[in-house]
């Protein structure tokens with residue numbers, strides 16, 4: 739699939755078939771997901787892959803009983819580490835080795851500044867990690883669909899209960915659940931028209947932020963772009 743086709747045809751899928759989703763396939767998908775960009779390249783994400791029946795059932799309990807959590811081949815909880823310094827040393831060593839930093843002193847300065855971020859209020863650190871980890875979640879979904887593996891992102895879960903159920907250590911934000919699996923034959927999610935999107939004109943503001951109150955949905959553009967490929 740071309741990247742454009744991946745973007746245009748991905749859907750949030752709620753009905754999955756019985757075909758097994760191999761761990762090797764999941765590893766390949768994560769291999770692509772980890773190429774997502776992140777602030778300072780600090781890669782705060784971690785992926786908890788639940789592909790055993792009882793684990794998925796436990797996740798469903800904290801996800802307001804959404805049935806695709808157990809119907810999917812796997813449910814992935816995308817976590818974000820709220821400590822920006824957690825992986826800073828090897829990442830900045832790599833920058834220095836590859837010439838992205840001019841000197842050891844500059845590297846030390848960067849390390850200090852990232853260490854300082856650990857003192858930010860928790861809310862800010864949660865926002866910080868959510869930004870990068872969400873990009874990883876999106877990349878995960880595109881990487882999956884490129885392999886014919888459907889997905890659904892989910893924010894409908896009780897974060898505290900999830901942390902508790904899976905004994906997650908302190909300092910990790912459950913950013914999103916992503917279900918993964920092969921779509922059931924004839925699933926409406928794939929076969930129905932794409933859910934509509936707000937128009938380019940409404941959401942694009944060149945030079946001046948001038949949001950308009952009026953909602954202008956634009957299915958035709960989306961369909962036309964998809965049809966061109």
Ligand SMILES: Cc1cc2nc3c(=O)[nH]c(=O)nc-3n(C[C@H](O)[C@H](O)[C@H](O)COP(=O)(O)O)c2cc1C
Nearest residue numbers: 748749750751752804890891892893894895932933
């Ligand atoms: C942050 C986020 C949270 C979502 N949470 C849920 C959810 O809890 N349950 C669910 O079934 N779908 C969830 N969705 C899927 C959306 O409903 C879906 O992306 C949207 O309707 C557009 O449909 P599409 O992804 O098929 O284009 C979520 C999507 C996003 C991006």
